[in-house]
Amino acid sequence: MFSKSKINEPGPKATGETDKPYAADAPATSARTDFVSSAPRAKPSASVLSSDITITGNIRTTGDIVVEGTIEGDIRAHLLTVGENATIKGEIVADDVVVHGHIMGRVRGLKVRLTSTARVEGDIVHKTIAIESGAHFEGSVQRQDDPLANGQSQKKLAPPTAE
Secondary structure (H helix, E strand, C coil), X not given: CCCCCCCXXXXXXXXXXXXXXXXXXXXXXXXXXCCCCCCCCCCCCCEEECCCCEEECCEECCCEEEECCEXXXXXXXXXXXXXXXXXXXXXXXEEEEEECCEEECCEEEXXXXXXXXXXXXXXXEEEEEEECCCCEEECCEEECCCCCCCCCCCCCCCCCCCC
């Protein structure tokens, strides 16, 4: 019934062959490429400046900021949320600005939203704006297609010279 034949048995090993399976840490060859994930990266969470923080100076980030404290200086961010008890004295430049608290200074944003608890004392330059009933606003409002570029790309002219 059963016979032992040499057909199913492995033969002698060739020179250089080993019993080890392919190792992931083996040296890469020119035909092998490393795997690169195309999945989107997780968006980092917003930086939160709590209510007990007072900052004197400018803040610049490409991320999101939630301000609950007091800032005396300019802010540049992607998304800025001003909390109900927050106070900012300075210019704000952001793609999106949501104001629940108090701002004294110019606001520049693609989308600006003043909620019912907002108090803004300064000019707003925007592409789109929403002002809820109950918001306090004192200043001027100006719509521009690109409110973020104004002021950065404009060159100041030299004062006229007498000829």
